[in-house]
Amino acid sequence: MSAAIAVRQSALRSGRSCSITLLERNSSPGSKIRISGGGKCNVTHRGTPAELLEKGFLRSNERRFLRHALYGFSNTHLLALLGSRGVECAERPDGKIFPASGDALSVVTAFDGLLREASVRQHFSGRVRSVERKGAGFFVATEEASFTGDAVILATGGLSYSRTGTTGDGLTIARSFGHTINRSSPALAPLYTINSPPSSLSGLSLRSVVFIATGGGSPLERRGDLLFTHRGLSGPAALSLSRDIAELSRQFRRVALFADLFPEQRVEELEAQLLQQGRKNGSQMVRKFLQSCPIAPHGGSFALTDHGTIPTALVPLIMQQSALENDLIWSTLAREKRRSLLAVLKAFSLGMVREVPLEQGEVSAGGVALKEVNPKTMESRKVPNLFLCGELLDYAGEIGGFNLQAAFSTGWMAGSNALYPAQE
Numbered sequence: 001m002s003a004a005i006a007v008r009q010s011a012l013r014s015g016r017s018c019s020i021t022l023l024e025r026n027s028s029p030g031s032k033i034r035i036s037g038g039g040k041c042n043v044t045h046r047g048t049p050a051e052l053l054e055k056g057f058l059r060s061n062e063r064r065f066l067r068h069a070l071y072g073f074s075n076t077h078l079l080a081l082l083g084s085r086g087v088e089c090a091e092r093p094d095g096k097i098f099p100a101s102g103d104a105l106s107v108v109t110a111f112d113g114l115l116r117e118a119s120v121r122q123h124f125s126g127r128v129r130s131v132e133r134k135g136a137g138f139f140v141a142t143e144e145a146s147f148t149g150d151a152v153i154l155a156t157g158g159l160s161y162s163r164t165g166t167t168g169d170g171l172t173i174a175r176s177f178g179h180t181i182n183r184s185s186p187a188l189a190p191l192y193t194i195n196s197p198p199s200s201l202s203g204l205s206l207r208s209v210v211f212i213a214t215g216g217g218s219p220l221e222r223r224g225d226l227l228f229t230h231r232g233l234s235g236p237a238a239l240s241l242s243r244d245i246a247e248l249s250r251q252f253r254r255v256a257l258f259a260d261l262f263p264e265q266r267v268e269e270l271e272a273q274l275l276q277q278g279r280k281n282g283s284q285m286v287r288k289f290l291q292s293c294p295i296a297p298h299g300g301s302f303a304l305t306d307h308g309t310i311p312t313a314l315v316p317l318i319m320q321q322s323a324l325e326n327d328l329i330w331s332t333l334a335r336e337k338r339r340s341l342l343a344v345l346k347a348f349s350l351g352m353v354r355e356v357p358l359e360q361g362e363v364s365a366g367g368v369a370l371k372e373v374n375p376k377t378m379e380s381r382k383v384p385n386l387f388l389c390g391e392l393l394d395y396a397g398e399i400g401g402f403n404l405q406a407a408f409s410t411g412w413m414a415g416s417n418a419l420y421p422a423q424e
């Protein structure tokens with residue numbers, strides 16, 4: 001949608017006439033926008049393009065690739081475009097930006113209005129089956145009709161949530177033009193563990209812990225909140241690390257997951273605090289203390305923080321993993337037992353990875369190899385006048401509005417250059 005609107009704007013600027021056709025297999029466009037952000041649509045993120053790149057895209061090659069697009073069509077441009085159709089947006093304290101109405105549909109409606117203003121012909125309920133070269137242009141066949149054009153922009157999305165229409169058709173088309181398709185892989189996906197967490201934990205979150213995955217080589221880590229589900233784990237830290245974990249699982253069959261409940265303290269510091277607690281309150285049951293113990297305390301103190309306390313349901317599991325008796329009190333906590341408790345507090349076992357489901361990911365990584373696409377124009381380096389944009393490309397952003405922004409930005413770049421494909 002952003003690509004089609006950008007084509008018209010570029011045509012108007014240059015005084016050229018052109019006809020623009022948007023082909024969508026669903027009965028209306030923007031199916032993923034509708035379900036994004038839990039129906040509220042986290043449309044972008046606060047900050048300069050440099051800040052968005054830094055925070056939203058953790059792999060340097062992807063950051064490099066997206067740089068031109070995010071500067072060319074930034075969050076400011078996007079918010080102005082939405083504002084021009086009456087969609088005001090509001091920023092949350094964590095930097096995420098949503099339509100103030102809290103309704104994702106308002107974003108789709110705004111784009112629909114912009115497409116109409118731009119006189120874009122829209123064909124719905126027609127799945128594109130093939131795109132072929134025809135002279136200097138293209139021949140595009142859907143299930144029921146065919147089209148010709150001087151330029152084609154592929155914007156068919158990734159591979160997850162296939163019921164929204166994203167079944168990888170664009171990847172097949174790109175491959176037919178000789179593009180390299182890097183293996184699709186889950187990202188921002190929940191994790192399923194071999195043994196599901198006990199039902200007592202389902203729905204519980206651990207705030208601001210360090211989530212750790214080990215399989216071979218250096219452990220992978222991500223700081224953030226974790227959520228226990230009935231099949232495994234979700235929440236920002238698990239979603240963010242899921243892409244790396246999926247890759248690790250392909251390399252090493254056994255990937256173990258842990259949570260460091262006290263990431264701001266080194267083992268020795270935590271041990272000193274436990275010893276102090278024992279001296280202060282020798283007759284207190286260790287389990288009672290853990291129940292009121294703030295999780296991930298700042299500044300090495302057990303004073304209450306906004307991270308909350310260790311969930312009560314987790315305490316029996318901490319005791320079990322540390323092999324401590326339920327009624328153990330501080331004054332009888334021998335050195336080995338203290339060490340064992342420390343080890344569990346610093347690496348609470350969350351189980352082994354069974355699956356990182358591609359279909360359940362908010363995005364999919366993998367796709368058309370970035371090196372085969374000109375980052376300044378989104379034009380294929382293999383096929384002149386063929387443009388590629390959005391999640392179809394081999395990048396994946398973090399949670400926070402970065403993926404929609406990247407899709408709008410790369411789409412805009414493609415559309416802005418489709419009338420005048422730039423020569424490198």
Ligand SMILES: Cc1cc2nc3c(=O)[nH]c(=O)nc-3n(C[C@H](O)[C@H](O)[C@H](O)COP(=O)(O)OP(=O)(O)OC[C@H]3O[C@@H](n4cnc5c(N)ncnc54)[C@H](O)[C@@H]3O)c2cc1C
Binds near residue numbers: 155
């Ligand atoms: C549950 C969920 C929540 C999300 N929440 C957020 C969020 O809050 N913020 C955020 O930034 N990102 C979010 N995302 C990710 C974001 O929605 C996507 O990264 C983004 O929509 C990708 O844009 P795109 O244009 O590349 O592809 P898509 O939005 O997937 O659009 C591709 C379109 O191409 C159509 N299509 C595919 N094949 C064909 C064909 N053969 N013929 C015709 N049409 C075809 C599809 O029907 C689809 O409409 C979320 C994703 C999911 C699944």
